[in-house]
Amino acid sequence: MEGKMKAALLYGPRDLRVEVVDIPQMTDDFALIKIMACGVCPTDLRTYIGSRASTTSGPRRIGHEWVGEVIEVGKNITRVKVGDRVAINNKIPCGNCYYCTNGADHLCTNLFGAGRVISGGDAQYGVATDKALYQIPDNVSWEEAAFAEPVSCVMNGIDNCNIKLGDDVLIVGAGPMGLLNMQIAKLKGGRIIMSDIIDERLAKAKEMGADEVINSSTGDFTKMVKDLTGGRGADVVVVSVGNRIAETQGLSAAGKNSTVIFFGGTWPETKIEIDPNFFHYNEVKLTGSSNFNYGVFPRSLKLMSSKLIKLEPIISHRLPLDRVKEGFELVEKKGGMKVMISPHA
Ligand SMILES: [Zn+2]
Ligand SMILES: [Zn+2]
Structure with missing residues (x-):
């Protein structure tokens, strides 16, 4: 899909700007997703305040707890189709390293390898590869599904x-x-x-x-x-x-x-x-405990679907994308609980 969208770009510590940029370019390996919710996570906060050195230079997209509707699929996408509601797992193990081949793929030496997943979720559209895409159960809301990544991290920790x-x-x-x-x-x-x-x-x-x-x-x-x-x-x-x-x-x-x-x-x-x-x-x-085994992510969506955990009460703020910076400030000051960004609100 050609066109423009709004996206949050981090230029440096606490310098987060919402700008109009091109909608991400599709390839055969991507699905294009209209982003419906993105949670602000302590990991994003560390990137935002610059307490953990960035490995990339220049303005960067931010946000990893995102969900949305599939708008377009490349020919190598097998797991979802246009119109599906999907949650994105941003941690795709390489499958070949020592840890991947010994049952600890969450400790993969290349867990965020270039090209496997691309976009940040504090934007109106994003792209992701096949292995990152999971269908959201019908009885799980957008905002609940945006907890799939943190819930998976917690499942890994509690398992330990x-x-x-x-x-x-x-x-x-x-x-x-x-x-x-x-x-x-x-x-x-x-x-x-x-x-x-x-x-x-x-x-x-x-x-x-x-x-x-x-x-x-x-x-x-x-x-x-x-x-x-x-x-x-x-x-x-x-x-x-x-x-x-x-x-x-x-x-x-x-x-x-x-x-x-x-x-x-x-x-x-x-x-x-x-x-x-x-x-x-x-x-x-x-x-x-850090991250989670690749197989945990779909189980986290099942756990949500079973309604055994409550997620909505943890959300304290729902903000449109234009106010994303305010969302990060709230998380930094512990001025609420979970902050959800709604890119199309
Ligand atoms: Zn997170
Ligand atoms: Zn690996």
């Missing part, structure tokens, strides 16, 4: 935690990702303790199913968690924010034989102090 029925699960951080971790950990049978420093976020967590909430700015955090867990500390800790204070707190509240997972990237790079004996004598397992 081995939660047993009745485990005390501490989730540090009650932002949008914390609330997703909370709901999915609860589905696994955990008793959920949420912590944050923002009371409104804790109130939302409580309303959405947290068993206990702690404002970590109000006292001795470790003691508060131990008081809620029979003096033991948590069986599983998910640190859902990339922040050294949160990571140190999460570790301090881990009980014997527990698993602690660092779910968020921490930027700019930093160090935390750890006591080796804490791990040795208590058999605490510290691990991380």
Whole structure:
């Protein structure tokens, strides 16, 4: 399709402009998609504020949690047809590297390889390759489907935690990702303790199913968690924010034989102090979680279709594309929860 569209372009740290540009060029390998919703993610925020060095120069498209309607298909597109509602998986493993061939394709050494997926989602149109395209179940809304990427990341993290029925699960951080971790950990049978420093976020967590909430700015955090867990500390800790204070707190509240997972990237790079004996004598397992196996993405759409998790209540702001910068500012100031951009509103 020839023509012009609006797209957000990042020129440098916090220099995000909405401009009129050409609709992306089609090839045989692409589907052209009219973008209906795009979520603002902490990963996008790091790009926006420049805390993580960009690998590309010049103005760049931004936004990776996007969904839309298929407008045109190239001849190598097999999975969808014109008119289909699709969610985009922006992480396409190469299929050939060591990790891809050993069951850990989310750790692919070329997960965002050039040419497999192209466009950013904060725009009116985008293109994606066959392997990135997934049909959205009829009972899942555009905005719900825009959570497919973050929900997939959370599914990967929770899979790494081995939660047993009745485990005390501490989730540090009650932002949008914390609330997703909370709901999915609860589905696994955990008793959920949420912590944050923002009371409104804790109130939302409580309303959405947290068993206990702690404002970590109000006292001795470790003691508060131990008081809620029979003096033991948590069986599983998910640190859902990339922040050294949160990571140190999460570790301090881990009980014997527990698993602690660092779910968020921490930027700019930093160090935390750890006591080796804490791990040795208590058999605490510290691990991380990043992205998700290729097969998780369609399962996340199935999970949404089953209505076992609630996504709409996590959305605090819906903004047209012209106000995308305001959306990033809100996320940076933690002035809401999930911000959704509607490119055709
Ligand atoms: Zn994301
Ligand atoms: Zn690979």
